[in-house]
Amino acid sequence: MNGKKWIQIFIISTLIIISLLALFNYKIDSLKLVNKKGLINKNGFIERSTTDLSNNKIIAGLGNYNERYFNRRMFEKFTENKDMLVLGASRSLLVRQRNMKTDYTSFYNASVSNAVFGDFLNMIYAYENNLNTLPNNIIISIDPWLFNDGNPENRYLDMMDSFTKMSNKIDKNKSMKSNYYLTRYNNIFKIFSFEYLTVNFSYLIKTYRSSYKDYFIVDSVGSDKTVAVKESDGSYHYPQKYNNRLSEEITKEANTWLKTDISQFQNFNKISNKKIFENLLQYLISKNVNVTIKLAPFNPIIYNRLIVKYPLIIEVESYINQIANPLKVNIIGSYNPYKYLLKIDDFTDYMHPKEEVINNILNEI
Amino acid sequence: MLFNSYEFIFVFLPISFFVYFYLNHKRLTTASKAWLVLTSLFFYSWWNIAYLPLILISILFNYTISRTISGHSENKNIFVSKKSLLKFGLVFNIGLLAYFKYMDFFIENTNKVLGSNIELLHIALPLAISFFTLQQIAFLVDSYEGLVEEKKLLDYTIFVTFFPQLIAGPIVHHKEMMPQFSSAKNKIKNYNNIAMGLLIFSIGLFKKVVIADTFATWATTGFDTAATLNLIEAWATSFSYTFQLYFDFSGYTDMAIGAALLFNIKLPQNFNSPYKATGMIDFWKRWHMTLTNFITTYIYTPIVKSFEKLTLHKAMLATIITFLIAGLWHGASWMFVIFGGLNGLGIAINHYWKKYRIKMNKILAWFITFNFINITFVFFRAKELDDAMKVLSSMFSIDNVVLPDKLESKLSFLSNYGIEFGWWAKDIGGNDWTAIWLIMGFVLVLVFKNSFQKLDILKMDYKLNFFSVIAFVSSGFLSAVALVGGVTSLNKVSEFLYFNF
Numbered sequence: 051m052n053g054k055k056w057i058q059i060f061i062i063s064t065l066i067i068i069s070l071l072a073l074f075n076y077k078i079d080s081l082k083l084v085n086k087k088g089l090i091n092k093n094g095f096i097e098r099s100t101t102d103l104s105n106n107k108i109i110a111g112l113g114n115y116n117e118r119y120f121n122r123r124m125f126e127k128f129t130e131n132k133d134m135l136v137l138g139a140s141r142s143l144l145v146r147q148r149n150m151k152t153d154y155t156s157f158y159n160a161s162v163s164n165a166v167f168g169d170f171l172n173m174i175y176a177y178e179n180n181l182n183t184l185p186n187n188i189i190i191s192i193d194p195w196l197f198n199d200g201n202p203e204n205r206y207l208d209m210m211d212s213f214t215k216m217s218n219k220i221d222k223n224k225s226m227k228s229n230y231y232l233t234r235y236n237n238i239f240k241i242f243s244f245e246y247l248t249v250n251f252s253y254l255i256k257t258y259r260s261s262y263k264d265y266f267i268v269d270s271v272g273s274d275k276t277v278a279v280k281e282s283d284g285s286y287h288y289p290q291k292y293n294n295r296l297s298e299e300i301t302k303e304a305n306t307w308l309k310t311d312i313s314q315f316q317n318f319n320k321i322s323n324k325k326i327f328e329n330l331l332q333y334l335i336s337k338n339v340n341v342t343i344k345l346a347p348f349n350p351i352i353y354n355r356l357i358v359k360y361p362l363i364i365e366v367e368s369y370i371n372q373i374a375n376p377l378k379v380n381i382i383g384s385y386n387p388y389k390y391l392l393k394i395d396d397f398t399d400y401m402h403p404k405e406e407v408i409n410n411i412l413n414e415i
Numbered sequence: 416m417l418f419n420s421y422e423f424i425f426v427f428l429p430i431s432f433f434v435y436f437y438l439n440h441k442r443l444t445t446a447s448k449a450w451l452v453l454t455s456l457f458f459y460s461w462w463n464i465a466y467l468p469l470i471l472i473s474i475l476f477n478y479t480i481s482r483t484i485s486g487h488s489e490n491k492n493i494f495v496s497k498k499s500l501l502k503f504g505l506v507f508n509i510g511l512l513a514y515f516k517y518m519d520f521f522i523e524n525t526n527k528v529l530g531s532n533i534e535l536l537h538i539a540l541p542l543a544i545s546f547f548t549l550q551q552i553a554f555l556v557d558s559y560e561g562l563v564e565e566k567k568l569l570d571y572t573i574f575v576t577f578f579p580q581l582i583a584g585p586i587v588h589h590k591e592m593m594p595q596f597s598s599a600k601n602k603i604k605n606y607n608n609i610a611m612g613l614l615i616f617s618i619g620l621f622k623k624v625v626i627a628d629t630f631a632t633w634a635t636t637g638f639d640t641a642a643t644l645n646l647i648e649a650w651a652t653s654f655s656y657t658f659q660l661y662f663d664f665s666g667y668t669d670m671a672i673g674a675a676l677l678f679n680i681k682l683p684q685n686f687n688s689p690y691k692a693t694g695m696i697d698f699w700k701r702w703h704m705t706l707t708n709f710i711t712t713y714i715y716t717p718i719v720k721s722f723e724k725l726t727l728h729k730a731m732l733a734t735i736i737t738f739l740i741a742g743l744w745h746g747a748s749w750m751f752v753i754f755g756g757l758n759g760l761g762i763a764i765n766h767y768w769k770k771y772r773i774k775m776n777k778i779l780a781w782f783i784t785f786n787f788i789n790i791t792f793v794f795f796r797a798k799e800l801d802d803a804m805k806v807l808s809s810m811f812s813i814d815n816v817v818l819p820d821k822l823e824s825k826l827s828f829l830s831n832y833g834i835e836f837g838w839w840a841k842d843i844g845g846n847d848w849t850a851i852w853l854i855m856g857f858v859l860v861l862v863f864k865n866s867f868q869k870l871d872i873l874k875m876d877y878k879l880n881f882f883s884v885i886a887f888v889s890s891g892f893l894s895a896v897a898l899v900g901g902v903t904s905l906n907k908v909s910e911f912l913y914f915n916f
Contacts, residue, residue, distance in 0.1 A: 057613065
C-alpha cells in the first residue's frame, strides 16, 4: 500500500472538485450572490420582468427569484413618485390599488416574503436614492417577529451597504459601519456550498428545458388560475387552489406548523428592534410621509396557541399602539382575529388572510 | 465541538495532529501525551465548560480506585477488601449516571405512582457521561479481575478522554488502547494510517451531513405530526428515522475512527452493515458492536453466572434483562426501555428459532428482521408511547391511504375503495425526492460495502493490475467527493443523535 500516493490523489481531487464546484456556482449564480453578470443576468429575468411590470403588464408563473433585487430594480424604473407604497411581508402581498377606498394616483406594493425591518430600510433607501423623494403615503405591514432578534431571517444583508446607509440616516447619533465586505465574504463562502450547487443545477436544468419559461404575460388576473400572478401594482394573486381550501385542511396544516421550531419566533423572549422601528417612523414623518401601520390578523387556529407560547405578540401590538398614537400614525387591523370575527376559512392557509379580510382592514384607512 | 464543523475540520484537528507529531518527533513523548489530553479536554469543554470538573473528578476517582485495587495484594495497610473497593467504584459510577441522567425520570415516576408532588431537579445531562462512565466501569471490573493495570494518571486520562472516542464511542477497552499509545512505532507519522483516516473520515462526514441530515427532515416532521400521518407518510417517517439513525451514528463512528487513525490509533469497528442482518442475533452483532460487547461482558455474563444451573430459558431471561438495562442506558424514558425489551425479546425468539432449527428463506428472514428493527426504532424515537402508537397505527391502517396524484389517471378505480390521490408526503414535508432518497437509502445499506470494508482498497497492492490502479485512484477521488460534499454542506450544523445518550 502506498499511503503517500493515495493522499496525493485525495488532495489533488479535493482541490479540483472544490474549484469546479466554485466555478460552476460562480458561473450560474442563480441568486446573484457575487456574479452580477452571471447567467441569470444574461438570461435577464429581473430585467425583462421588471420592464414588463413597469409597462403595466400582468406577469404570471414566477418561480424562485430574489424579490428584494426585483423591487430595487422596479424602483430604478419608476419615472415618477408614487402616491402610495406598501411595505410588508407575505401577509401583505394581496394589498392592491383597486381595493383601496382612497383613489391613489399611483401605487406599488413592495412586500417581500418574510420581510424584516432591514428590508424596509433597504426599500426606502433604494426608493429615495432613485427618486430623490419619498412616496406621499406608505403602509407598513408589521408582523410581530420583526421585533424578535432571534429571527434568523437575514436576506436584507444582501444589500448591506444600503442597509448601513439607511440605518445611519434614521439614527444620526449612531454611525453604523458598513459591513459590505463581510456580506461579500459571506456570499463568496456560499459559492463553495453544495446546497447552492443543487439550487444552481436545478435552475440550469429548468432554464434550458425547451418548454421552460421563467414567467409569462397574461391578459387578466383570472386567465391562468393555476399559477401565481403579479399585477403591475406589485400585488400578488395566489393560484386558485389556495382560495377554496377546506378548514380541515388548514387546521391540519396549522397543527403541523405549530409543532415545528417556528424560526420567526426563535428565542422570542424580549421585544427587540424598538429603536429601529421608532427611528424609521420619525424619519418618514419628518419627510412628510403619511404613514399607516397595518397589523394583519392571524388565523384563529394558530393565534390561540401562539399567544400562549409567545405572549409577547400581544405586547408587541400594545407597544406599536403606544409608539404610533402620539405620532398620530394611523393603525389598521390587529393580530387578534376575534376583533374581526374571523374564522379558519377566512385564510388561505394557517397564516395568510384572504383578500376580503385584507380589504376589510384597508377600509379603516 | 462537533466533528462536522469548520472549527474541528480546519482548525482543531490539523493543529492537534501537527503539534502531537512535532512533539513526538522531538522525542517529547510525555509532552505529546499531555498535549493529547489538553486538546481532548478542550474539545470536551468547547460544548460546555461547566462539565469539565465532572469528567475530571470521575477520572481521578476511578484512577484512585483502580490503583488501590491493583496494589491491594502488595499493600498491607489497606483494610478494605478488593471486592468492596470494586463495589464502591461501581456505586459511584452508577450513582453519577443515576443522578445526572435518571433523577428526574425517577422523581416523575415516583410522583405518578405515589401521587406525590416532588419537584423535578431539571438537571442538564453532561455531555458524554454515558460513554465515559461505561468505559470506566469496564476498566474497574478489568482491574479487579487483574486483566489491566494503569500506573500513570496521564495515560489513564488519555484512555478516557482521547477526543475521537470521548463523546459517543466506540466504547474502548484499556487493553486495546494503551498498547497503541505506548508503541514507539505509533509515534511517527504513518502515511498509510493517514490515508485510511482521511478515507473513513470523509465517508463518515458525508454520511452524517448529506445523508443523515436529509432523512432527518422527514423523520422529524413525521414524528412531530404523528397524529395525522397517512399510511405512506407513516412508513416514510419510520424508514427515514431508521436510515437517519444508522447514517448519523455510523457516520459519527467513521469520523471518530478516521480522526483516531491520523494519530495511529485504531478504534474498534462499531457497525458492520447492520441492516443486512437476517436475524436479531445477527443484527446486534453488527449494530453498535462495542456496546453489544460491553453489555455481554459486563451485564449478561454476570447475570448468567449468578444462576446455579444455566438453561436456555434462564439465558433468555438474562438476555431480556440485559437489553432492558441497555435500553434504559440510552436515555431516561420508558420508550427506551420498551425498545430494549423488544430487542431482547427478538433475540430470545431468534435463539429458540435456532434451537428448533426451523429453516427460513434468507430474503424473508431479512424482511422480518429489518421491519422488526424499523418498528422498534419507532419506540426509540418517539417521546411518548402515544406518539409511537400513532405512527404505528398509521403504518398499519389501510383507512388512510393517499397515493401520488400523478397515479390518479392510471389507478383511478382505487378511489372506489377509499384511496385518495394527492400530495402523498405532505405531513412530512416530503415530495418525490423523499421516495428517491428512501430507495437510495435501501441501496446504500443493502448493496454497498460498509466503510470498514472500503479500507481494504488501501491495504492491497494497487499496482497489481489495471483494475486495482483504477480502484485505487477512484477511492481517492470518491473520498474527495465525499469530503467536499460534506464540508460544503456544513452551513446547517446539526448535532449527532448519540450525543443525547
